[in-house]
Amino acid sequence: MFPIRDHNPSGRTPYVVYALMALNVVVFLSYMPMLDESYRLRSFFEDWALIPYEFTQGSGQLGLVTSMFLHGGLMHLAGNMLFLWIFGDNLEDTLGHVGFLIFYLLCGLAAGGAQVLADPWSDVPMVGASGAIAGIMGGYLVLFPRARVDVIMIFIIFFKILPLPAWIMLGLWFGLQLFMGVLIDTDGGGVAYWAHAGGFIAGMLLILPTFLKRGGRGYWQETAGSPPHPEAHYEQTGSVIPIVRRRK
Numbered sequence: 001m002f003p004i005r006d007h008n009p010s011g012r013t014p015y016v017v018y019a020l021m022a023l024n025v026v027v028f029l030s031y032m033p034m035l036d037e038s039y040r041l042r043s044f045f046e047d048w049a050l051i052p053y054e055f056t057q058g059s060g061q062l063g064l065v066t067s068m069f070l071h072g073g074l075m076h077l078a079g080n081m082l083f084l085w086i087f088g089d090n091l092e093d094t095l096g097h098v099g100f101l102i103f104y105l106l107c108g109l110a111a112g113g114a115q116v117l118a119d120p121w122s123d124v125p126m127v128g129a130s131g132a133i134a135g136i137m138g139g140y141l142v143l144f145p146r147a148r149v150d151v152i153m154i155f156i157i158f159f160k161i162l163p164l165p166a167w168i169m170l171g172l173w174f175g176l177q178l179f180m181g182v183l184i185d186t187d188g189g190g191v192a193y194w195a196h197a198g199g200f201i202a203g204m205l206l207i208l209p210t211f212l213k214r215g216g217r218g219y220w221q222e223t224a225g226s227p228p229h230p231e232a233h234y235e236q237t238g239s240v241i242p243i244v245r246r247r248k
Contacts, residue, residue: 002079003169004161006086007148007231014089016097020104021081024129027069028077035073042125045070049125050112056120063125068108070127080129086149087133087140090227094143094210103206107135107199114198118181126192131199134177138203141170142211146225150234167225174200 034041050067054060071077092100111131140147145167153160174197181193215222222228 002152003083003086003149004152005150005234006090006166007150007163007233008090008144008227009232010089010093012093014092016092016101016104017084017088020088020129021084024069024071024077024081028071028074031070045125045127049127050115051125052116052120052122054123055116064109064112065105067112067125067127068105068129068132071129072127076128080133083133084129084136087136090144090147091136091139091207103139103203104132104136106206107138107202108132110202111135111192111195111199114201115192115195117198118194126195128192128195131192131195134196134199135203135206137170137173138200139207140203141166141174142204142207144225144227145220147227148231165225 031041031044034044048063048066049070050063051060055064071080088100088104091103094100095103108129108131111134112126115126115131145165147166148163149166149169151162151164151169153162177193177196177200180191181197184191184193211219
């Protein structure tokens, strides 16, 4: 189950979202040849990723920023860019280009800090934009809890697209991060669940001044938690399950 689009069009071109996506892709392509050479990749990540143990010892602070633009593989990159594309444009529309960029970076820093606090002695490099993107999702939840998000449900041989309110989709996602963070060892079995949770909470907190400026609960009452503009409409597509007729 994962989102493919929302019904919340933005009123301005999200130049910062596009720039962040392009930067992440370019950086990934620059070291992509190392993916099949574990030693070189490990050495590269040791220089540029966030390593909690080194950070705790007072070094590697640059990795708190550079790790946001590194990814462990093509699917890791693609998944993060999909979430950034779906939810980022509306936050950029709300905060403005510069405000959104600052918001994004602060959420990424908070996410990295949360992972360091969760496992300060880990020597596992942390990479990925998902912490910063989780902050975008947290901000989106505060501003547009009832915006519809199309989620694709895949069941082995068929799929179904379901439009869900953002509070359900994002609430389930956040709950899963907390559940997995508690259930699995602090290194997340390779996934930085506490970075996701930390970024999400940071996004909710950082968006509060904007939310209050718009009227707080009064803004929710005015918009019923939906986007304050007409939503986008898409033709819903279900799965096509082949029918095999029995011969007589």
